Amino acid sequence: MLRRVIFLASALFCFHASPLTPYASRASAEELSIHGFLQTNYDTRLTGQYPPNPQGGDLLFGEERFQLRLGHSNEKVRLFTRTDFFYDHVANRPGVESREAYAEGSVGPSDLRAGRQILIWGAGDYLFINDIFAKDWGAFFSGRPVEYLRVPQNAVKLDLGTTGLSAEIVAIPFFQEDKLPPRNRFVQFDPFPGVARTAQTPGLGIQNTELAARFYGTTWGFDTALYFYRGFFHVPALQANQTTSPTLVTETFPRLAVYGASTRGNALGGVVSAEVGYYDSLADRAGRDPAIPNSSFRYLAGYQRQLWEDFTIGLQYYGELMLQYDAYRATLSSGFPGQDQHRQLATVRLTQLFWNQTLRVGLFAFYSPTDQDYYLIPEVRYSITDNLWVSATGNIFGGRRTTTFFGQFDADDNLAMTVRYEF
């Protein structure tokens, strides 16, 4: 441990003292830009309850992380890499993670970006309908900086158009599922306790390449977009090998198409947003297979407004209307907790800035009136200097039942501390 601290301290010192200070890197910004950070991030469970395994201790997450961002660009081509080197104190091992690594080129009004990249779209705030790109819920629930909610994708993206209608077209040949909170670290609901699991992810191939497109433009001050997606559910559907006393559960990713739209713009003294999406469960449109999610219609409406200086409030309402609900109910195995036909969720975001915006105090809250569960994320972040910030983030879960989305993490309330030095 001491050796690691000394290593990080000397690395920090080197970066501070070496010619690669922000000024030097900026001086040669035309050719090569070098940025990154050094970070410690510890997350402690507050409930005293653990999953029964060696990694399920008080420390839910703990690491030191060094990120290096290298960019090179000229008029035609841009190369960019974002690489993280870290030491994981829960698994007790070092690791390397490539967060982004792509090449990008322009021809006339179109750009092509190929490689590992972060993809994101949609109008929701922590609520996703048309943003089907993989998420890391484990990172989010353990209070890691919010960029780690995004799982990088190995993809090709084509951008078209300029001032009028524009389009983003994405092809993802390498399937990437959502990263759910790991079972060895989070106490959570398991419909098949103790049963062995295996995963069946879509393999590499033309027919398994996910395609996503967004057509967007601004009309009458509203950013409006249409979305199309053809690929797979990113949350695994569980398929047991036999209905009574299964011995093996397979995580599958059934085929999915999503068609949707979103808009947002100034209205009612703030910013209003709305998004809808139709989830077409291609492998079970009739809803008769209990192991495949049914088709659904999803919607959200949001409103954000500054109430006074440096204080902003954001409100959202989200709903998921399951189709073929009767078929779902009829085929649901006994003993399994059923979903509501119309699952609803409300969110509130409160943000107050102090001291010339160097101190941020915020709260994000999810509450589901149908699941009767909640998830609260209080946060305090202070920028000590331009390069150094420290934050504390809580993750508090609860609900009436331990089988609902947030309610199942009731025993995982945690507090995360992050210190980051950026250069």
Next chain:
Amino acid sequence: MKTWIAFCATLSLIVLATVVQPSTAVAVDAMEIVQKSQAAFFEAGQDLRARIKMVLMTREGQQRLRELTMLRKNFSAGEQKYFLYFHSPADVSGTIFMVYKYPVKDDDRWLFIPALNLVQRVAARDSRTSFVGSDFSYEDVSGRDVEADTHRVLRTEALGNRQAVVIESVPMREADYARKLTWIDQTTFLPLKEEHYDLQGELYKIFTADEIRDVQGFPTATKRTMMNMKTGHKTEVVLESVAYNVGLGDEIFTERALRRPPEKWLK
């Protein structure tokens, strides 16, 4: 009786005319001066590119630096578009603010966060919002609707070696001041100094244009300071490599340019 009424009516008209006319004339003049001042300060040229350094200083002397490139283009009917790209500090490097500024209705404002590759729509009231934690509000940076205040010429006086008209502005719509005095240069129409007073009538913000240079025939305030008298916090702004009429294309002010910034203009 009729004659008496007619006499009274005529007399009151004359009195009204003598009382009302001069003050209306002064009000029109004041409005015209403020309009010219806004045009000189916020709208010079067809477009503008500038590298801006902001130093934020606490009373205790702690400093924070913001460095950005500002691209601004004028459109018809007083509409303007701004593209503000942050070079530093490191934790906001690559962050972009894009603003569509309208003379009367609320601005459209976007924020691009590079670590998330996220374009957000921002809800914020211009008059009450500090620009990136500085002592300047959004309105101080990009201008305020001249018709949102009533303006009155108080006097003319010398400020340094320049002759200035002193204008008093009282807001009719939401503002971060209850009263503002502006010293407007009679030659360049640039604001040389502003004093913002709060509801209690106390002076709480002072703006000064510390250096005025001629750039391509446009007088430009290349050094500016905003001082908060209550907190002792102040912000100094230096405009470097200012260039007007550089030929910024409309495609710079789009969502797509937020995700892929126009490098040519940001170096």
